[in-house]
Amino acid sequence: MKVSKFGGTSVASAEQIKKVAAIVQADSSRKFIVVSAPGKRFDADKKVTDLLIELANAAIHKEDVEEKLHNVVNRYKEIAVGLGLDLTICEVIKQDLNSRLCESQSNLELFVDNIKASGEDNNAKLISAYFTSIGMPAVYVNPKIAGLIVNDLPDRAQALPVAYENLSKLQNVSEIIVFPGFFGYTKEGRLRTFDRGGSDITGSILAASVQADLYENFTDVDSVFCANPRVVNSPMEIEEITYREMRELSYAGFSVFHDEALMPVYKRGIPVCIKNTNNPSAPGTRIVAERKANHRPVTGITADSGFSILYVSKYLMNREIGFGRKLLQILEEEYISYEHTPSGLDDISVIMRSHQLTPEKEVRIMKRVVNELHAEDVHFRHEFSMIVIVGEGMNNSTGLAARAATAISRTGANIEMINQGSSEVSLAFGVHKSNENKILQALYSEFFAPVSAR
Ligand SMILES: Nc1ncnc2c1ncn2[C@@H]1O[C@H](COP(=O)(O)OP(=O)(O)O)[C@@H](O)[C@H]1O
Numbered sequence: 001m002k003v004s005k006f007g008g009t010s011v012a013s014a015e016q017i018k019k020v021a022a023i024v025q026a027d028s029s030r031k032f033i034v035v036s037a038p039g040k041r042f043d044a045d046k047k048v049t050d051l052l053i054e055l056a057n058a059a060i061h062k063e064d065v066e067e068k069l070h071n072v073v074n075r076y077k078e079i080a081v082g083l084g085l086d087l088t089i090c091e092v093i094k095q096d097l098n099s100r101l102c103e104s105q106s107n108l109e110l111f112v113d114n115i116k117a118s119g120e121d122n123n124a125k126l127i128s129a130y131f132t133s134i135g136m137p138a139v140y141v142n143p144k145i146a147g148l149i150v151n152d153l154p155d156r157a158q159a160l161p162v163a164y165e166n167l168s169k170l171q172n173v174s175e176i177i178v179f180p181g182f183f184g185y186t187k188e189g190r191l192r193t194f195d196r197g198g199s200d201i202t203g204s205i206l207a208a209s210v211q212a213d214l215y216e217n218f219t220d221v222d223s224v225f226c227a228n229p230r231v232v233n234s235p236m237e238i239e240e241i242t243y244r245e246m247r248e249l250s251y252a253g254f255s256v257f258h259d260e261a262l263m264p265v266y267k268r269g270i271p272v273c274i275k276n277t278n279n280p281s282a283p284g285t286r287i288v289a290e291r292k293a294n295h296r297p298v299t300g301i302t303a304d305s306g307f308s309i310l311y312v313s314k315y316l317m318n319r320e321i322g323f324g325r326k327l328l329q330i331l332e333e334e335y336i337s338y339e340h341t342p343s344g345l346d347d348i349s350v351i352m353r354s355h356q357l358t359p360e361k362e363v364r365i366m367k368r369v370v371n372e373l374h375a376e377d378v379h380f381r382h383e384f385s386m387i388v389i390v391g392e393g394m395n396n397s398t399g400l401a402a403r404a405a406t407a408i409s410r411t412g413a414n415i416e417m418i419n420q421g422s423s424e425v426s427l428a429f430g431v432h433k434s435n436e437n438k439i440l441q442a443l444y445s446e447f448f449a450p451v452s453a454r
């Protein structure tokens with residue numbers, strides 16, 4: 001049996017939801033359907049999740065919420081009309097949103113999470129009503145009642161082991177289950193959302209819980225491509241990719257599948273297939289434990305922006321026991337996680353996601369590094385991107401780093417940092433954000449384009 005997750009673009013309109021119904025009807029093993037909130041119908045459109053965040057913020061700032069509430073309800077109304085559903089469902093959705101808006105604001109994160117999650121929750125109710133209306137036996141299942149228990153990390157909830165046990169009982173339900181993605185509940189009953197794009201995580205948890213034969217992830221592209229199709233023109237499709245490769249690529253910019261969604265299925269060896277709702281007969285990309293070897297050392301190239309570098313230098317740093325620990329402890333005390341720490345004899349750079357910093361935090365950190373570690377030069381630099389090259393074949397391929405560095409140098413960009421992952425399936429370059437796209441294109445030509453096209 002299969003768990004099939006349909007992303008925001010697949011459930012953005014009545015037309016898209018009709019395609020979803022046809023896909024589910026075409027294969028009786030598609031028993032568990034996980035849905036996102038309605039996503040973008042066209043490039044300039046807004047996702048319902050973003051409309052809901054605007055709504056929650058308006059309520060927090062005591063602004064008039066009527067128009068924002070109307071924008072959300074209207075998205076569902078258009079869908080309900082297009083699907084020929086009884087419009088009382090829109091009244092129910094409006095009441096649901098109003099009651100969420102009346103919840104306590106004593107903890108703002110919980111307040112926002114509760115409103116954000118309504119996007120998938122109401123869409124799951126609506127889609128299950130549609131399935132039933134066309135004669136498909138379907139039920140909406142609420143994550144609280146089903147026992148999707150998560151820990152209490154704001155914005156980054158993670159399922160607890162008991163969640164898998166609870167959800168496994170859904171195997172006994174005879175109807176098609178329509179399950180909202182993106183959120184679960186703490187043991188105390190508080191709603192918590194996953195990271196953005198987290199409906200992929202729900203699908204994976206459910207697939208692992210019910211021991212699915214396959215986790216299908218339906219989106220709006222035929223496959224995962226070797227590079228972002230918005231930056232590289234017609235990149236090659238990836239037929240098969242390992243969990244390890246996909247995790248590295250998703251974490252560093254392949255937004256088509258959330259990196260945290262890999263662990264639950266990986267642990268149980270459940271294959272994942274990324275497929276296109278608009279072209280379901282295309283084979284898609286399979287994510288598996290081991291793939292057939294091919295002649296290419298590189299499987300994918302990705303880029304992610306929004307990084308800052310903390311540069312610290314001190315003469316004889318290499319001789320000082322505990323320097324690295326003390327430096328990282330200062331970051332820990334500011335609640336900052338880091339990505340890489342390339343170092344030399346007398347200097348170290350700590351690379352972190354910029355969104356964790358504020359001007360005040362930066363000043364505090366620099367002061368502490370000077371006062372407590374007696375560093376000679378301490379400064380932050382911003383606007384960096386990480387370019388990551390990933391492939392299982394990289395660990396036994398000589399000269400690959402040199403090829404990549406030469407291709408980057410041809411663009412005229414400066415490489416600020418190089419980091420070879422210890423697993424040797426990835427190689428990362430820190431570069432200034434302004435060079436990101438041209439580097440991605442240069443690396444794609446180096447590793448994927450035929451020699452004559454370079
Ligand atoms: N390497 C890649 N391969 C395929 N798609 C990619 C890649 N990198 C980025 N994307 C983007 O991911 C998008 C699909 O993910 P997302 O917008 O989250 O879809 P959904 O709404 O189905 O969850 C694609 O439309 C594509 O623009």
Ligand SMILES: N[C@@H](CC(=O)OP(=O)(O)O)C(=O)O
Nearest residue numbers: 007008036049196197198199
């Ligand atoms: N709707 C949520 C969760 C999600 O997974 O969405 P999508 O399937 O559109 O990436 C978000 O926008 O983050």
